[in-house]
Amino acid sequence: MGNSSSMLTQYDIEEVQEHCSNTFSQQEIVSLYQRFCQLDRNGCGFISAEEFMTVPEFAVNPLSQRLFRMVDGLNFKEFVLFLSAFSSRASLQQKVEFIFKVYDSDGNGKVTFNEMLDILRDLTGQFISEQQREKVLTQVLEEAGYTKDSLLVQADFMKLLSYSSETILDVVNTVPVLDILILGNSVLKMEVEVPVD
Amino acid sequence: MSKLNTSSSELDLDRPNIEDYLPSGSIQEPHGTLRLRDLLDISPTLTEAAGAIVDDSFTRCFKSNPPEPWNWNIYLFPLWCLGVVVRYGLLFPLRVLVLTIGWIIFLSCYFPVHFLLKGHDKLRKKLERGLVELICSFFVASWTGVVKYHGPRPSIRPKQIFVANHTSMIDFVVLEQMTAFAVIMQKHPGWVGLLQSTILESLGCIWFNRSESKDREIVARKLREHVHGADNNPLLVFPEGTCVNNHYTVMFKKGAFELGCTVCPIAIKYNKIFVDAFWNSRKQSFTTHLLQLMTSWAVVCDVWYLEPQNLKPGETPIEFAERVRDIISVRAGLKKVPWDGYLKYSRPSPKHRERKQQSFAESVLRRLEER
Numbered sequence: 001m002g003n004s005s006s007m008l009t010q011y012d013i014e015e016v017q018e019h020c021s022n023t024f025s026q027q028e029i030v031s032l033y034q035r036f037c038q039l040d041r042n043g044c045g046f047i048s049a050e051e052f053m054t055v056p057e058f059a060v061n062p063l064s065q066r067l068f069r070m071v072d073g074l075n076f077k078e079f080v081l082f083l084s085a086f087s088s089r090a091s092l093q094q095k096v097e098f099i100f101k102v103y104d105s106d107g108n109g110k111v112t113f114n115e116m117l118d119i120l121r122d123l124t125g126q127f128i129s130e131q132q133r134e135k136v137l138t139q140v141l142e143e144a145g146y147t148k149d150s151l152l153v154q155a156d157f158m159k160l161l162s163y164s165s166e167t168i169l170d171v172v173n174t175v176p177v178l179d180i181l182i183l184g185n186s187v188l189k190m191e192v193e194v195p196v197d
Numbered sequence: 198m199s200k201l202n203t204s205s206s207e208l209d210l211d212r213p214n215i216e217d218y219l220p221s222g223s224i225q226e227p228h229g230t231l232r233l234r235d236l237l238d239i240s241p242t243l244t245e246a247a248g249a250i251v252d253d254s255f256t257r258c259f260k261s262n263p264p265e266p267w268n269w270n271i272y273l274f275p276l277w278c279l280g281v282v283v284r285y286g287l288l289f290p291l292r293v294l295v296l297t298i299g300w301i302i303f304l305s306c307y308f309p310v311h312f313l314l315k316g317h318d319k320l321r322k323k324l325e326r327g328l329v330e331l332i333c334s335f336f337v338a339s340w341t342g343v344v345k346y347h348g349p350r351p352s353i354r355p356k357q358i359f360v361a362n363h364t365s366m367i368d369f370v371v372l373e374q375m376t377a378f379a380v381i382m383q384k385h386p387g388w389v390g391l392l393q394s395t396i397l398e399s400l401g402c403i404w405f406n407r408s409e410s411k412d413r414e415i416v417a418r419k420l421r422e423h424v425h426g427a428d429n430n431p432l433l434v435f436p437e438g439t440c441v442n443n444h445y446t447v448m449f450k451k452g453a454f455e456l457g458c459t460v461c462p463i464a465i466k467y468n469k470i471f472v473d474a475f476w477n478s479r480k481q482s483f484t485t486h487l488l489q490l491m492t493s494w495a496v497v498c499d500v501w502y503l504e505p506q507n508l509k510p511g512e513t514p515i516e517f518a519e520r521v522r523d524i525i526s527v528r529a530g531l532k533k534v535p536w537d538g539y540l541k542y543s544r545p546s547p548k549h550r551e552r553k554q555q556s557f558a559e560s561v562l563r564r565l566e567e568r
Contacts, residue, residue: 057249061245123242124558127559136236137236188240
């Protein structure tokens with residue numbers, strides 16, 4: 001892939017960088033382009049299902065089908081935007097937005113019980129029965145104050161996946177100091193390092 | 198460490214536990230009662246998938262890294278042009294000439310020996326071996342091969358099998374120059390296939406077909422027969438099953454390691470100083486690859502014949518294969534990756550995904566019980 005960066009001009013790099021709101025540095029964009037060209041073997045400008053599945057590490061992931069549906073047919077600019085949620089410079093909101101999009105398969109901005117069940121099924125496969133899955137999901141939903149018919153929006157996800165300042169203050173007043181240190185590990189970790197030559 | 202799978206008919210039960218190799222450091226063991234947040238937080242799985250999209254150890258094994266161009270200024274460029282003229286105009290015709298002479302000598306000696314000495318097998322075999330070694334030396338000379346052999350030369354003894362790492366089909370020629378091995382190879386089309394079915398057949402080579410899964414048992418039987426035969430040529434196997442770019446080794450197939458005989462490892466490392474000897478079969482045909490070698494200055498490589506190994510008591514064939522792979526990788530300075538080379542041609546088995554699903558399911562159920 002030695003000559004691929006010469007096909008990407010400075011204008012192109014800046015355009016892509018702006019499109020992903022500066023979550024990647026220019027060097028990282030060049031590396032991602034080399035990777036994109038490496039995966040797009042037939043050079044048609046986007047990565048097909050076959051080409052993605054040739055990466056064994058991706059193919060064995062339980063959520064690979066869903067992710068693939070989101071990244072299918074994307075050109076390089078959109079590919080970088082897709083990966084921007086995994087950059088170290090991405091905000092918590094961008095990461096939560098990405099997770100929400102993975103759940104919201106019909107894209108209507110609301111996550112239903114069935115959509116959550118679908119993801120749980122992908123993650124657990126045949127090792128939990130369908131009834132047990134529904135039971136677990138209903139139980140944890142009710143404990144969090146929702147019902148089986150609740151429709152979750154992105155704000156709900158934001159609340160659940162981050163520790164807001166109010167909840168931390170609540171905890172500080174009631175929990176011994178040592179236990180607070182354990183809470184520090186609960187921040188959403190979703191980062192991937194782009195190898196830069 | 199490795200979960201033992203004794204079923205032999207599945208191509209992909211051939212390997213130890215991949216989970217031990219794959220990066221999973223970021224996934225902490227979840228504890229405490231199960232909350233909605235824990236089910237919704239799919240970030241570890243997503244991170245793994247995105248990590249694989251951005252870079253993965255399997256694709257790295259087959260990447261041919263182009264060399265840094267050195268002819269970038271006004272003094273070096275004319276020198277490089279002169280070099281091109283010498284390589285293509287002078288060396289290449291000379292090499293083709295050397296190769297043609299070699300083939301003429303070989304063919305004019307081989308066929309008479311093969312047909313006239315039909316009755317005197319021992320003498321015929323000896324002469325055929327010598328002739329094959331000769332033509333391989335001509336081949337090596339045709340790319341100005343500078344090969345340094347280290348270690349004791351292979352001897353013809355029964356119950357031993359030689360294994361080596363694989364970078365290109367020229368590995369075979371480089372090793373064959375020193376000893377007339379019998380090889381186990383994929384049957385190729387074209388002129389290579391013709392060579393295979395005529396000359397290599399007489400050395401006792403064994404053919405296999407990657408795409409047939411039942412093929413494995415047939416090949417395993419043929420291997421066993423060959424190795425136990427007293428005056429068969431020593432057998433050479435490339436357990437990786439495919440060409441790798443000489444910076445990494447992929448997992449060894451256990452077939453050569455469960456025959457109950459001594460395994461003699463051979464490590465081959467090519468020096469990329471003049472040309473990259475990795476044959477990227479997806480990018481170029483073998484003919485193109487050979488032409489590339491013949492128009493370069495030289496092919497430099499080191500061959501190490503390493504200490505023969507035996508199956509240790511209590512060791513499984515898979516562990517034995519991994520141990521030998523370790524010996525070869527250390528000697529040749531290659532990194533090990535936990536993938537099966539055949540994944541170049543097929544998808545990974547659903548078992549790996551199922552293992553991930555199983556561990557997640559078990560943790561969910563366990564935390565549910567902690568209430």
